[in-house]
Amino acid sequence: MPNYVKFKRDKVDICNICLQKRQLTWDHIPPKGGVEFTEVEQWNIMQHMVEKNTKHIPSQNGVKYRTLCQECNNSLLGAQYDPVINSFAEDVGQYLKSSLIIPEVIRFKTKPVKIVKAVLGHLLAAKGELSFSNQDVAFREYVLDHDMKVPRGYKVFYWVYPFNNIRIMQNFSMMKVKGSESGRHGMFSLLKYLPIAYLVTDLEYYEGLDELTQYCINAPDTEMEIPIRLNDLKNQVWPEVDDYNVLLTGDDIGVFAKPKIRMIKQR
Template identity: 30%
Template sequence: MGNYSKNISKRFAHTRIKQGYCLICGSFGRLSPDHVPPKGAITITKVEQRHISEVIGMVPSDVKGVPSPNGSKFKTICHECNNSHLGGNDGEVARVCKYLTLKIQDYFRYVDHPYNFIVTDVDSIKFARAMVGHILAATSIEECKKPPEYSPYFQPLKNFVLGDNSALNDSHDIYYWFYPFKRHVSAKCVAFYNEGHLSLISLLSFFPIAFMITKKNEGTYPAHASKLTLGDERLVLDLSSLGYSYSAFPFHGLKGNQMYALTDFQTIVSYPIGQ
């Protein structure tokens, strides 16, 4: 029994709660399970969750993940935030991802392409509001057990999700790129060091897109990434194979003096099982 318990993901200790402080609005009460990635944006299947620290450099079978029969879920936000502020915008994420998936299928079905880019219309406010909200939610129940404290990094993100369209204008930048993997990665906060520069990164990656938030004018990001300005009416994905080695950023193979620091329960990977 002792050896078996050691092989269960530590994620198990960060999933069970009924009441707590909502990680978006800060209210105390009953918490609602939030699907991350949002329902509609992906095909909901049976998945397992693990901390990404349990995955990197290890054979996947070494640690048994926490199973969920219907997608990856986090019980860290209240019903109002889940249904109004996130659910009211998730439809745009679903629409964009479905359209991009069809365009990507066409791109790889046919050999000759004059360009490596695919484009879709987007309501950037709705899209970003949903994605930022899911990033805030995708963490441990430990953060719900005490009243929220002010954070100059996270408060503008919360304000934006709650309806302030200008909350990120002076505080954050958003980048996105093609993400060609089945596994889903959520990282609420990672410190990434590259060539003498330290950046804070928040990330949500699932096929076909990686969505990253950084501090204003301080971010490190893949060269093939595009910047999303709130008010944009188009998303442009670069499908060139030149970007594949960095598509899992920041959890790609580190090079040179690159390094990162993270809190394990804030960085979760989920992956389909039984398929």
């Protein structure tokens, strides 16, 4: 398995979202302005899952990809969608860190359309190689069109992710384990960082997770209350690593990153 993760292309190249040949900029995941990851150690996620003691790739300012033009990075994601997903992450994170007694379900008011567009936009950015899969073509159109409804046949699910690391996985196939559709394979992309994880799939349901896209029925600026369930916490490698699951993918599908551990010098 190759020991690499591709984070950038030429300084002037095709933008992963608008497909125009322009000066490319660095897109940060998670987006800047929300939960901050500074110095991190990064691995090819498949290599990290199956091998031990592999060499990491350092980064002084988080996980980032040079794959977006300035307009898509700053004017589109940065100005329109990232403030909403960042505010949502901050609100949930602050609640989890509070000393209050936390109920099984809490509700937060947010703009779900803009969160979904942010998730899909950053997943598009998180690819060193330009992709023209049916999924990516649909997601590009949705992110670029302010008023477009969620592409038919795709769902975004979410759950609490109380772990201080980042996991990004793209275009992999996984089997549905439980329920009426048990045994059916679906296509997935995954974005997990403190405090929420997002799972994009072509399946109608997945393991009882809450669906974010069901709230995307109105204009992007419409606020709605969505539930956050704290009574069904998943471990940090769920659902991609499971004794009862089968995962089909290539070698270079994403990134695992965690904050750099600093050694304390002894006097």
